[in-house]
Amino acid sequence: GAVVSQHPSRVICKSGTSVKIECRSLDFQATTMFWYRQFPKQSLMLMATSNEGSKATYEQGVEKDKFLINHASLTLSTLTVTSAHPEDSSFYICSAEGLAENEQFFGPGTRLTVL
């Protein structure tokens, strides 16, 4: 099956710093990638949808200037958490959708802890 990777798997940073998370589709071209946030024992909350070469579409309530998304190629999307604060600590999961457009493949997630 299709494989999606995320890097890093875990990151701890100081408050005020920026953190970049990469999401890669390893064996297929992803026309669309999605970024989710998950709090402990809760469901996934969609943050934004990104298409290669265009601006991301953010869900209501998600600050686009705080969560910068870049989808520079058909295999790579990045999420940058700018000026991170402790409340940004969470589990961030990306997914990628290929040309079949009826299934999303999920990355393993990135645990962000902001001190």
Place this chain on the structure above:
Amino acid sequence: AQSVAQPEDQVNVAEGNPLTVKCTYSVSGNPYLFWYVQYPNRGLQFLLKYITGDNLVKGSYGFEAEFNKSQTSFHLKKPSALVSDSALYFCAVRDMWTDSWGKLQFGAGTQVVVTP
């Protein structure tokens, strides 16, 4: 707007017994339905999907689900549960009629606990 309901926060079952995880949905058009499983600190693993065709869908690890249009349900089932099936299960729906972006709406999740 699309929505998904998983009415049970947790399901407890003894190993070897049948397992059912409930899911109901609401969409404007035709639904694409999915089940995913998540182990602690891991991403989501795909179990199965319903797009069209047979209402009974067979998926990974012995799981299956039945699409019931009249009851707008898509319950996940396994005839004989294993301790290793203990995990968090998510039902998700995508409304192909109104959502061209392919956004998935997830249920709240159901924690499955299988005891030896």
